[in-house]
Amino acid sequence: MGHTSKAKKRRKKDAAIIVQGFIKLPEGEKNINQTDIDRMAQIDYPLFSFKHLQKVSFDGDVKAKFFQDFLLRLKKYSDLGWKQMATEKRHDYGWEYLPQDRMKNKLPAAVTPEVQLMVLRSANDKRAMVGFREWNIYHVIFIEAVFNEIYEHGK
DSSP: OOHHHHHHHHHHHHHHHHTTTSOOOOTTTOOOOHHHHHHHHHHHSSSSEEETOOOOGTTTTHHHHHHHHHHHHHHHHHHHHHHHHSSSSSTOOOOOOEEEGBBOOOOOTTTTTOEEEEEEEEEEEEEEEEEEEEEEEEEEEEEEEEOTTTTTTTT
């Protein structure tokens, strides 16, 4: 019984370290309780962050219809979840990885050399949304309102 208890404590500690690595704890908090860990582990869908969004993505005359469609697309990604998205084609609701050197615009400081860029589609066509995944958070960097504006497709 003592062996099982040690293993359970180790799993709990490992889970807390993993979760703490991806969320900021409230001021003064040093630990996450098991309920919080369990709740976070249940999230299988992308949480979208726009903290690193670059204005070049939507600078200019972009139609409101594009952003309407974009929001519906985000909703669809959330409904599907990461597991289902992994089975989808890259130009539908799946994803593909993109080398950083393919980008036409400067990447924000948050994108260090080891960060793997992940491309989702921003519309029901081949226009892209470029970002990176951190746990279940998808950090959006660029939203391609005009095809080939963010990176050269077809390479």
